[in-house]
């Protein structure tokens with residue numbers, strides 16, 4: 001394809017023509033201190049920056065955006081920073097997941113309504129990555145993703161601390177009385193001590209790695225710690241590259257085919273990535289008009305070895321992963337399992353990008369013949385309790401629970417669970433199955449990360465550290481345990497989970513991929529007839545829009561009116 005000419009640029013209609021409106025665009029640019037030579041005939045690069053005072057994972061984005069801009073200027077582009085919703089995982093309630101689609105809409109509409117020729121997507125904290133990519137995919141302008149990068153290792157008295165995983169671990173120890181409140185306070189101050197996103201293989205590291213495996217970042221970008229000077233250099237390189245991408249008209253639609261999603265799913269599984277990636281990748285694929293269902297994840301999981309020895313599945317953290325060679329090194333281990341012909345944003349194929357990749361520490365990035373887990377790092381379960389599927393991460397579950405039958409201890413919602421879980425009178429033992437209802441896309445709402453239900457205190461004190469837990473919620477990628485998640489359809493809309501009663505026997509069999517409620521059909525029919533749909537949670541605003549249009553977990557929780565389809569036409573400029 002012939003490269004674009006300046007008059008072919010989308011922004012030309014704003015800046016380059018001689019009309020009353022373009023006079024306004026130029027005169028108001030002059031008001032901001034720009035002259036025509038700053039932008040005329042140059043690609044306008046939107047930089048969608050999810051920086052915010054309330055997002056600790058993106059604190060360095062104020063500096064990084066300047067480095068991206070430097071790269072854009074160097075390559076002959078005109079950078080325009082546009083703030084976008086930050087989705088701060090620790091602070092936003094009820095769940096950042098509720099607002100992922102909001103960010104995706106904001107991205108799409110920002111790009112459509114302003115004179116952008118290409119876009120740099122700056123994100124990293126959990127849902128920002130899929131939100132940014134979903135919006136950019138729907139808009140289909142040249143786009144490149146700039147990952148926030150993980151933070152450095154946490155530290156407490158010389159002990160390495162990992163985001164999330166060590167929170168759950170030491171919270172359990174505090175409740176069991178094996179560490180003191182003063183220890184807990186010190187852990188609080190040492191666990192997040194540098195800019196960047198969570199540095200375990202949580203959702204952030206999983207999704208930025210998925211973005212790289214899809215071909216949407218420069219090679220190696222996802223693994224560089226935020227505090228490393230190479231991260232700043234990568235930001236400038238990203239700025240330079242997007243300008244070239246505009247001239248070459250390289251768009252997400254040219255990159256995000258079925259093979260790219262195969263690579264992303266395979267890589268996520270080899271990393272021992274977060275279960276959240278399933279929901280996000282399904283949604284991202286549907287935006288790109290690519291078929292990707294839960295069975296595909298299960299099929300790839302059966303044969304993909306888990307090679308990244310990173311917490312919570314393994315031992316190390318993202319900083320170690322970077323020093324060991326980072327994502328390109330891990331992907332080079334996978335070799336021909338990946339579709340190496342896929343094109344990536346640097347204009348080369350994935351195979352070409354991996355040619356120089358090397359593993360520097362085989363303890364962190366394991367050899368193919370010594371994986372952490374040979375296969376089944378993820379399992380998709382079906383049965384009368386989850387007709388549309390549920391997921392579990394077998395390596396994170398105690399082996400004795402991989403096949404389990406036990407009586408249900410039922411919590412109607414999170415509030416009920418929080419009020420009763422540590423009640424000494426709760427009838428529960430290590431064999432029980434903890435069931436949480438109303439925590440799904442609509443019930444949560446926003447499918448919060450409540451799926452790692454806490455072990456009841458009285459069992460913790462007896463040394464119990466894992467139990468079978470079932471919910472329609474998600475689970476943080478930094479969590480672990482025998483947690484069956486994403487049960488679909490969810491209980492709030494009358495899925496079978498809604499019909500579970502105290503003491504019902506539940507059976508899970510990971511090898512058989514089964515999740516069964518051992519109650520006969522006649523009794524379930526009686527319960528269904530008596531079931532009363534909960535009242536709507538939102539009568540107005542974004543919550544009402546969300547409730548009307550969000551899809552179930554197995555379909556990616558996108559809005560039904562945003563999936564698939566061609567981009568909406570550009571606005572007229574009169």
Ligand code: FES
Nearest residue numbers: 057089125198204
């Ligand atoms: Fe932002 Fe974990 S809190 S990635």
